[in-house]
């Protein structure tokens with residue numbers, strides 16, 4: 001069996017966090033669970049957050065296979081019983097005795113984690129890049145999400161000229177002076193991925209903002225967001241940085257129909273955008289094969305495996321397997337979508353290496369690649385391609 005444990009990892013998609021000190025088992029459960037089932041979620045529906053409801057939500061989170069795996073991975077690392085109490089106790093003790101940064105250094109060294117590309121658009125208000133970098137003993141590669149900027153601009157009374165100038169200037173400054181290494185969009189959470197490439201016409205932005213300001217609706221928000229996504233891709237091409245676009249599943253608010261990667265096809269094959277390096281974040285999970293096909297026929301489109309790995313648990317193996325059916329091996333990038341605490345990024349890297357090793361073993365057995373190719377291919381997927389795209393290292 002291929003042993004990838006010594007290979008270094010660049011996690012191409014995660015969200016930044018700061019030291020939280022000691023945390024309780026309930027906090028650990030809520031911090032590490034996949035997006036849904038909060039107190040707020042139930043209360044919005046008029047469901048009183050009683051002790052019973054609280055227990056029910058915790059059980060739901062702790063009963064995912066992903067969470068069971070997280071506990072087992074950490075128990076193996078700490079050498080403690082595979083129970084939530086023992087693992088959180090060992091974790092808090094290690095943070096207290098080593099200090100947070102040293103705790104993370106040892107934990108990440110165990111998984112070979114050397115760099116993480118952080119989408120600073122979550123959490124909000126945005127964390128300070130320098131503060132996050134100072135706490136984490138790895139390369140922090142920040143990327144800039146366009147939707148918080150759009151939300152800020154919509155709160156102003158700017159006319160189109162000022163709106164567009166501020167949008168462009170803010171992105172330019174982020175990429176040239178503030179150290180951001182690329183852009184990210186979650187338009188799949190807003191108006192969907194069916195973006196017409198003809199939206200790049202500046203007049204569309206003018207018309208849409210004018211309609212929004214006059215309260216006319218009529219699809220004007222979609223017209224505006226579609227224009228601004230096209231503009232963001234033009235910035236990426238000007239500055240030679242990658243564009244990450246969320247595809248597939250996400251928090252419960254995601255539009256699970258209009259998040260299919262196929263909806264992006266018209267945009268990404270349009271001549272203007274063919275030179276843009278685009279990463280289909282989450283590889284469109286559960287539509288992984290669709291994303292994999294696009295990375296085959298569109299030379300500058302890449303597939304990230306985050307979120308499916310680790311949250312789809314044992315699906316990690318089929319995610320790599322399905323994406324690699326059509327995506328060239330040099331265009332699959334490893335990511336986790338970790339957030340809030342360092343442990344998600346850790347367990348994801350362990351699971352990702354295991355699943356990738358199993359899939360590559362199978363490809364050797366079936367005669368697609370040689371044993372000697374395994375390390376080279378794994379190296380590209382786990383770190384090499386992301387390092388090249390983001391000019392890390």
Ligand SMILES: [Zn+2]
Pocket residue numbers: 013014015119337
């Ligand atoms: Zn994410």
